[in-house]
Amino acid sequence: xxxxxxxxxxxxxxxxxxxxxxxxxxxxxxxxxxxxxxxxxxxxxxxxxxxxxxxxxxxxxxxxxxxxxxxxxxxxxxxxxxxxxxxxxxxxxxxxxxxxxxxxxxxxxxxxxxxxxxxxxxxxxxxxxxxxxxxxxxxxxxxxxxxxxxxxxxxxxxxxxxxxxxxxxxxxxxxxxxxxxxxxxxxxxxxxxxxxxxxxxxxxxxxxxxxxxxxxxxxxxxxxxxxxxxxxxxxxxxxxxxxxxxxxxxxx
Amino acid sequence: xxxxxxxxxxxxxxxxxxxxxxxxxxxxxxxxxxxxxxxxxxxxxxxxxxxxxxxxxxxxxxxxxxxxxxxxxxxxxxxxxxxxxxxxxxxxxxxxxxxxxxxxxxxxxxxxxxxxxxxxxxxxxxxxxxxxxxxxxxxxxxxxxxxxxxxxxxxxxxxxxxxxxxxxxxxxxxxxxxxxxxxxxxxxxxxxxxxxxxxxxxxxxxxxxxxxxxxxxxxxxxxxxxxxxxxxxxxxxxxxxxxxx
Numbered sequence: 001x002x003x004x005x006x007x008x009x010x011x012x013x014x015x016x017x018x019x020x021x022x023x024x025x026x027x028x029x030x031x032x033x034x035x036x037x038x039x040x041x042x043x044x045x046x047x048x049x050x051x052x053x054x055x056x057x058x059x060x061x062x063x064x065x066x067x068x069x070x071x072x073x074x075x076x077x078x079x080x081x082x083x084x085x086x087x088x089x090x091x092x093x094x095x096x097x098x099x100x101x102x103x104x105x106x107x108x109x110x111x112x113x114x115x116x117x118x119x120x121x122x123x124x125x126x127x128x129x130x131x132x133x134x135x136x137x138x139x140x141x142x143x144x145x146x147x148x149x150x151x152x153x154x155x156x157x158x159x160x161x162x163x164x165x166x167x168x169x170x171x172x173x174x175x176x177x178x179x180x181x182x183x184x185x186x187x188x189x190x191x192x193x194x195x196x197x198x199x200x201x202x203x204x205x206x207x208x209x210x211x212x213x214x215x216x217x218x219x220x221x222x223x224x225x226x227x228x229x230x231x232x233x234x235x236x237x238x239x240x241x242x243x244x245x246x247x248x249x250x251x252x
Numbered sequence: 253x254x255x256x257x258x259x260x261x262x263x264x265x266x267x268x269x270x271x272x273x274x275x276x277x278x279x280x281x282x283x284x285x286x287x288x289x290x291x292x293x294x295x296x297x298x299x300x301x302x303x304x305x306x307x308x309x310x311x312x313x314x315x316x317x318x319x320x321x322x323x324x325x326x327x328x329x330x331x332x333x334x335x336x337x338x339x340x341x342x343x344x345x346x347x348x349x350x351x352x353x354x355x356x357x358x359x360x361x362x363x364x365x366x367x368x369x370x371x372x373x374x375x376x377x378x379x380x381x382x383x384x385x386x387x388x389x390x391x392x393x394x395x396x397x398x399x400x401x402x403x404x405x406x407x408x409x410x411x412x413x414x415x416x417x418x419x420x421x422x423x424x425x426x427x428x429x430x431x432x433x434x435x436x437x438x439x440x441x442x443x444x445x446x447x448x449x450x451x452x453x454x455x456x457x458x459x460x461x462x463x464x465x466x467x468x469x470x471x472x473x474x475x476x477x478x479x480x481x482x483x484x485x486x487x488x489x490x491x492x493x494x495x496x497x
Binding site (some may be wrong): 016045050074076077082084089090091101102105106130 | 274275278307362366367368371373374375376377
């Protein structure tokens, strides 16, 4: 479980995160949703330590990030996996090398055991046969799957996904959502997904934090999101014609 | 004020770069790869530039020797001294600042803008050390060798041009390049080469690493790396010459 407690973050005079507290539960796909500019990415990057927070604390299973030494933070990072918006695969490495990279840096297992684990991950994300291809030679959806495989290769406790569906067609987006959801259950990990895709929310939103201008706008799960009376959330949820029509049908 | 901030940021970056590599086997593999990219890939341009510099230097020396009493072996002597002292170190380094510097800045800058550096950081890897140290060490290793190559090719260029055009005989030119040879000049130029190599790779890595934004900023970082390292090379050339000669 990851608990964030009263997080504040500013960039110069711009106060982006204004005292956010939330509990991201283990074994569930936790979603951070909100409009562009609401602070989703800043919050996610603050949780993984890419941004230094101004105030508050982040607790990884009751281990305070703020109180950790540099070495403890590095150790904790081996328990994390992250899927970036643009996949962030290393251009000069093949699919296999990308997935095996965290093991190359940290694992003390034998080469054979490492290769076995990489092969398992490749198989898990259905990329068998693409081992020797470079990121530029595969599709966006495949790149996302490589990024997921790289994120889980060290059997992490925490998985972070920054807009994993961005740039993907709806069908591939569903495949990626399902894959992340399955992996969360399979490894019983704490997964945090940053998204503004309502399809993802309805598909895998088990524990949702809605951010509104850097503040907690709403908390809940996918079954309650349509019934909320939060005006800002409703504007976000029913922004598209499709969901607007669904709302009208429901009201009729 | 921004200039001072940038200097501070550069030294902080260097502090991160010069820490112990997380895995030595990975570092040596990266270093070997960079030796190829920084060094072997630069051999072609160093050879071409040095050859023509040497050839032109010899012809210019001959053109300026209007007094018939001046011995023609001075053409060989002048070519050797110019290549040894200045051209093979400073001019070649300026060329490498353009080729290697822009390549490093854009490579690391693109990694920053595509979040590859963030990916390394999230994995707990010291990204500055992982990316920049092998490049800096490779450049410090290979550039002194490129200097020797440049001197050799430059003098060969001078010899071929002056003998072919007939401004000096082969014997006179060889006599000139062997005359009054001071080995310390090689030490002086090798020291310069090492300092210039550090300037080129560390500045390029720094500008690439600190890119904020997209392709436009990567381009700007690349230009800044080349311009600023060229200026620093010229300034340090002056300072080192005053100190070492």
